[in-house]
Amino acid sequence: MRILLVEDDELLGDGLRVGLVQYGYTVDWLKDGLSADQALKSEGFDVVVLDLGLPKLPGIQVLQNLRARGVTTPVIILTARESIEDRVKGLDSGADDYLTKPFDLDELCARLRALQRRTTSRAEPTLQHGDILLDPAAHTVKLNGELVNVSRREFALLQKLLENAGRVLSREHLAQSLYGWGEDVDSNALEVQIHNLRKKFGQDFIHTIRGIGYMIDKSKDET
Numbered sequence: 001m002r003i004l005l006v007e008d009d010e011l012l013g014d015g016l017r018v019g020l021v022q023y024g025y026t027v028d029w030l031k032d033g034l035s036a037d038q039a040l041k042s043e044g045f046d047v048v049v050l051d052l053g054l055p056k057l058p059g060i061q062v063l064q065n066l067r068a069r070g071v072t073t074p075v076i077i078l079t080a081r082e083s084i085e086d087r088v089k090g091l092d093s094g095a096d097d098y099l100t101k102p103f104d105l106d107e108l109c110a111r112l113r114a115l116q117r118r119t120t121s122r123a124e125p126t127l128q129h130g131d132i133l134l135d136p137a138a139h140t141v142k143l144n145g146e147l148v149n150v151s152r153r154e155f156a157l158l159q160k161l162l163e164n165a166g167r168v169l170s171r172e173h174l175a176q177s178l179y180g181w182g183e184d185v186d187s188n189a190l191e192v193q194i195h196n197l198r199k200k201f202g203q204d205f206i207h208t209i210r211g212i213g214y215m216i217d218k219s220k221d222e223t
Helices: 010-022 033-042 059-068 084-092 105-119 152-163 171-178 189-202
Strands: 003-007 026-029 045-049 075-079 098-100 127-128 133-135 140-143 207-209 212-214
Touching: 003 010, 003 033, 003 171, 010 026, 026 033, 033 045, 033 059, 045 059, 045 105, 059 075, 059 084, 075 084, 075 105, 084 098, 084 171, 098 105, 133 152, 133 207, 152 171, 152 189, 171 189, 171 212
Parallel strands: 003 026, 003 045, 045 075, 075 098
Antiparallel strands: 127 133, 133 140, 207 212
């Protein structure tokens, strides 16, 4: 999951970025509402974690602008404003969730996973695909009941492909989900991750659609 974190508090923002990366997320961090508004016009994110008290453009305006453009990207408001009036305004402006400061990082990550399930129309907390079981909360992957060692990038790529089983995902879409701004990424980094997953789960597990991208077939257990 690629997250746009919009938080002007340096200490909190840096702590959140580090913590979310440790949980396996790709995080891009911006510190003002205007920059966030521009980024959301030009790039795709899986979720936005948005403070309300931002310089240059209020967080609530960033949210309203996003929804006015018809963008359905999930938004979690993360703010010190805890009045019922503020909660109602945030949710009615298009937020999907509202969390007040101070908060626990584990709770924020649980809410992120809940949003991810909702946006992928998945009721179960885990992803089952044939003999593969991926658990986003525990950050584990099992094959035939045995743990498989995967890197953070491999886990994120596998989850993205499993959530979209049966659909072709472009190379650009996958790369954007895995790598944030300013990361020094080799041109063949995505292909290396695909190669590593094929070694662990079979050469035919991930299909290359030449000139387009990659996909995993629908599970043989699905009807």
